[in-house]
Amino acid sequence: xxxxxxxxxxxxxxxxxxGNTQLQTQCSRxxxxxxxVEASMFSHKPxxxxxxxxxxxxxxxxxxxxxxxxxxxxxxxxxDGEWWTRLPSYNRSLKYAxxxxxxxxxxxxxxxxxxxxxxxxGAAFEYVLFFRNDKQRCLCIFQAGHLxxxxxxHVHGGAIAxxxxxxxxxxxxxxxxxxxxxxxxxxxxSPIPLxxxxxxxxxxxxxxxxxxFISCKVSSTDGSKLHTEATALFVSISVSHLLRG
Ligand SMILES: CCCCC/C=C\C/C=C\C/C=C\C/C=C\CCCC(=O)SCCNC(=O)CCNC(=O)[C@H](O)C(C)(C)COP(=O)(O)OP(=O)(O)OC[C@H]1O[C@@H](n2cnc3c(N)ncnc32)[C@H](O)[C@@H]1OP(=O)(O)O
Numbered sequence: 001x002x003x004x005x006x007x008x009x010x011x012x013x014x015x016x017x018x019g020n021t022q023l024q025t026q027c028s029r030x031x032x033x034x035x036x037v038e039a040s041m042f043s044h045k046p047x048x049x050x051x052x053x054x055x056x057x058x059x060x061x062x063x064x065x066x067x068x069x070x071x072x073x074x075x076x077x078x079x080d081g082e083w084w085t086r087l088p089s090y091n092r093s094l095k096y097a098x099x100x101x102x103x104x105x106x107x108x109x110x111x112x113x114x115x116x117x118x119x120x121x122g123a124a125f126e127y128v129l130f131f132r133n134d135k136q137r138c139l140c141i142f143q144a145g146h147l148x149x150x151x152x153x154h155v156h157g158g159a160i161a162x163x164x165x166x167x168x169x170x171x172x173x174x175x176x177x178x179x180x181x182x183x184x185x186x187x188x189x190s191p192i193p194l195x196x197x198x199x200x201x202x203x204x205x206x207x208x209x210x211x212x213f214i215s216c217k218v219s220s221t222d223g224s225k226l227h228t229e230a231t232a233l234f235v236s237i238s239v240s241h242l243l244r245g
Contacts, residue, residue, distance in 0.1 A: 046090045046091070046092075047090070047091070048088045048089060048090065049089045049090065049091065049116050050086060050087065050088055050089040050127070050128040050129065051128075052064055053121045053122070053126075054121065054122075055121040055122025055123075055126060055143075055145075056122070056126060056143060057143060057195070057197060059143075059196075059197040059221055060126065060141055060143045060197045063141045063197065063199070063221060064128055064141060067084045067086070067130045067139065067141070068086055068128075068130075070083040070084045071083065071084055071085050071086040071130065083132065084130035084131070084132050084139065085130060085131050085132070085133070086128060086129070086130055087128075087129045087130065087131055087170065089116065089127075089128070089129065090113070090116065091112050091113050091116035091117060092111065092112060092113055093111075093113055114162065115127070115162060115163070115166055118145075118147065122143070122145050123145040123146060123147045124145045124147045124148055124159075125142070125144075125145070125148070125159070125162070125163065126142070126143040126144075126145060127140050127141060127142040127143070127163065127166075127200075128140070128141050129167065129170055131170075131171070131174060136203065136204040137171075137201060137202065137203050137204075138167055138168075138170060138171040138174075138201070138202040139199065139200070139201050139202075140163070140166075140167045140199070140200040140201075140202075141197060141199060141221075142163055142197065142198050142199075142200055142218075143195070143196070143197045144159065144192060144194055144195065144196065144198070145194075145195070146194060146195065148194065149194055151191060153193060153194055154191040154192060154193055154194055155191070155192040155193075155194055157186075157188055160186070160188070160192065160218065160227075160228055161184065161186055161230075163200055163218075164184065164186065164200065164216050164218070164228065164230045164232070165181055165184060165232070167200045167201075167202050167216060168181075168184075168202045168214040168216050168230070168232040168234070169181060169232075169234065171202045171204065171214055172212045172214060172232075172234035175204070175207070175212055176212075176236050178236070178237055178239065178242070179212065179234040179235060179236050179237065180234065180235055180237050180241075181232060181233070181234055182211075182233045182234065182235045183231075183232065183233040184230060184231075184232045184233075185230060185231045185232075186228060186229075186230045187228065187229045187230070188227075188228050189226050189227060189228060189229065190225055190226065190227050191227070192218070192227050192228075196220075197221055198218050198219065198220060198221065198227060199218070199219055199220075199221055199223075200216065200217075200218045201216065201217055201219075202214050202215065202216040203215050203216075205231075210235050210236040211233060211234070211235055211236075212233070212234045212235075212236075213231065213232075213233055214231070214232045214233075214234065215229075215230065215231045215232075216228075216229070216230040216231070216232065217229050217230070218230075
């Protein structure tokens with residue numbers, strides 16, 4: 001299933017006029033990669049940030065093991081969509097997109113994905129996403145590091161919004177990439193303690209042509225506390241939309 005989900009994520013990129021051979025090669029590398037690798041930004045094997053690192057707390061590790069076990073079992077059995085599938089995560093939207101005038105105009109060589117650009121493990125956004133195709137749901141285990149402080153001892157609302165955008169945006173991209181966030185509505189219900197691990201869950205509410213309506217909630221890992229609720233609208237775009245700026 002991971003292969004088909006990742007394949008859909010990048011389906012929208014296949015129309016690119018140049019550089020697409022290199023890109024597709026990389027996409028297939030991504031989808032086949034299931035092991036942890038510590039690699040430099042410039043190595044041929046990019047680091048998958050969704051894999052455990054020593055900064056992960058006990059709750060983050062426990063939940064990761066719980067969902068990843070299902071992911072590995074599903075891969076072993078060739079199941080399609082009946083289980084949670086871990087989504088790999090890298091520090092560039094299009095890491096290997098180096099070819100061609102169009103791509104180089106759009107993706108600057110120093111550009112890095114916002115949530116994955118802090119080198120100190122555990123300092124900011126530690127998260128892993130899982131996707132369940134049959135239920136059209138995404139689930140994210142998120143551990144908020146000390147650089148994300150807003151109110152004393154608690155997570156900044158903008159950091160929470162960033163994670164909600166990331167989870168719902170990834171979800172929408174899995175349905176039909178590329179997409180952009182058109183609207184994001186957030187209700188903050190209870191503060192998230194800095195350093196804690198929370199669950200972020202997104203659900204597809206409806207699709208209307210180019211529009212995908214997705215709802216999302218952030219809750220404590222035992223489900224007893226609702227931290228944040230959100231709804232988001234994503235609109236499918238063409239690559240030329242990004243080139244126009
Ligand atoms: C090389 C390509 C790269 C692609 C990347 C692909 C994969 C990347 C890999 C991994 C992704 C992983 C994770 C994702 C992580 C994070 C996600 C972050 C996403 C963002 O952080 S993204 C930045 C913030 N985002 C913007 O910067 C958008 C600025 N904006 C625009 O670019 C346009 O505004 C746009 C595109 C939104 C629409 O423009 P448009 O011309 O395509 O469409 P149009 O205006 O015709 O609207 C069509 C229908 O949507 C309705 N509609 C539109 N806007 C609405 C609104 N606000 N409220 C309610 N309804 C709305 C209309 O009413 C109409 O509805 P109807 O069809 O029913 O009439």
